[in-house]
Amino acid sequence: MGYLRLLRQRDVLVLWLSETLSALGDRFFTLALMWTAWARFGAPAMGIVVIVESVPHLLVGAFGRRLLARFVAFRALAAVEAVQVLVVGAMPWLQDSIGLLGVVLVIAAVGTADAITGPSLGALVPEAAPVGQAKEITGLMALTGNATWVLGPGAAACLLAVLPAERLFLLDALTFAVSACAFVWLARRVVVRPAPGRVPDEDASAVGAPRARDVLRRHPRLGAAIGLNIVGEFFAAVATVGIPIWLTTRLHAGASAYGVVITAMGVGAVAGNLLAGHLPTPKRFTRAYCLVWAARGALLVVFAFTQGLGQVVAVTAVAGALSPAAAILLGTEVATLPVPERARLMAADIAGLHTAGMGSMLVIPALVAAAPVLGFVAGGAATVLAGALAWGAIALTGRRQAVAEPDEDRLLVRT
Template structure:
């Protein structure tokens, strides 16, 4: 199995383990900060905290290219994680002493650190493996996030029963300490093995706009991602749909979420190993179109077994979206790859923040219409994106960027 083979390499195992722990800590942090905001200042504070963390991603992706480039190494990312140790550990203290303004300021700082860290690490991950293994390594990172999303909230509930709320922040800070140590160690090894010759300057300095003009199918895929994230926010109105149509409550909602999670784990094992076609932007848009169709069918479901089947199918498709796009972007040289990953993160953060402000509330008033509208919009935009990408990638040879085979070590 590809995952097992990759994990036999010490650098991959160390990075995967450290990032898995860090992502798990992030789930504890997310629950803790939202609960703290609710407890101290109510629902409005929860929304402000969510926006405060998202704004730095949007700003950094829009105007922070030069700053982003300064952190394009494992050693620099270790320093970012070191800063997050302090920021996260200070959050509960800052709230108790200075209140909501201090909490929001630290949330912005944590978001800014994440905006520097996430696209840079995503762009560096392919350098740990051979080009033929990029899909599998992104499958591993996708699996990490999905396991954390499933286990994090339950673990947080158990931990809160035996320790104070502030301890969740300290645990998250400890996971950043582990991640910083691993990145610093890997960064020292990468620095020693780096070639001394000059790297080609042209691909590295290529601007984002020129990249998108040169690779319009990639731009279409990233655009579809943003629209899909915006439209999929209607899924937060699922409790309203369950109550209105099936007179079901929290237990049924939890069962559907668990079914979605199980489907996503199964989908990850397939998406990380199945051979993907050469026209990845076309595949990516087509998967989003299928996801939109399933979302629309939620509004038409006649009984709970149908909803559960739709949940399992939607979960199964989700890893194909993430792994397909990441694998496609990894084919670009390091600089353009980083810019495109940053652009994608900026777009989905913008779409996610905007959608959460309006879509769930509107869909809750008429959940059936909300699911149909969100799903059909996704189908239409993704279908157009797939058709356009197919046209732009008729010459598939022009899509491939030659990459040298790196020399890998098991140490």
């Protein structure tokens, strides 16, 4: 089933439209908040915005399993969206009176809501699709992020040409209101499938609010894949930081060239999503996922030997295409788990990605600025090595399980 056929399902269409608007609204909110922080409090405030927004994701991912379990339902998520309508919608009138501390509190509130909504909604998304269509709906939702990543800044720039930055807060509040209505509607129509393998006397709190380490212990392949995802995104910052440095110091190009490269990366991401979403699901998730990450690492190494804008555009377009391929593979595999386990793993993954993002910004910019070629080669080689290690670790775990299972069978026969 392709994306267009999937969108003929009314539940999927409502969810996709609301999430598309929400993703655009998030772009508007980020731009308006950054602009407000810069205009009123200076450059240090922009760094504070980024850090404060990440903290709730870390806390919820590490300690919020019971909190998260309360919101893995569309009706509960509708309430979260409704609160954000009030908070974000009030910003145009509050920003002049609340000061930097007030702005930080607003960011913390919105960041907490996002830390709850992200994994909870991600866990519920496969339930809106027909059985067996987890890969397709995962790809469709990822396409929303890929497309708005390209279109969002341009749309915001067009709006800023005719509207003050403060009005973007109102547009974001409107998208939250649309999402709240959509979630209320979906709560009446989408039935969450029961978790398989439930033991009758099992502690209900452990089922509804599983610990991340317990889930990872039961699913070591996913644990290795999530670890690879976090390590890979850490080194992916080499491209984020290194591309503008490379263009200016090695190719002596300007901002227009940077715009061309970023556009190529976005177009590649959309094309890669469309391709990955329509290809058959690989029979061996581990091999496919590790190979995609190894290829992303190899492209970082190749980037270190580019000598013209055309070569840079080609490499970044291919790299952009591989990013959604990895996301769709991982999302499809996570969708095979019960909903509570999905939400817990997604929260842990998001927390890890935020940690990797902050850590990479402390280390990688200085390295790439001092030695761009070394930075790209080292980051790419480390990513390839991480892919190989994850593949080896999963293969070793599989062999141990294969050896343990016959032993258990013999023990059962004896008893």
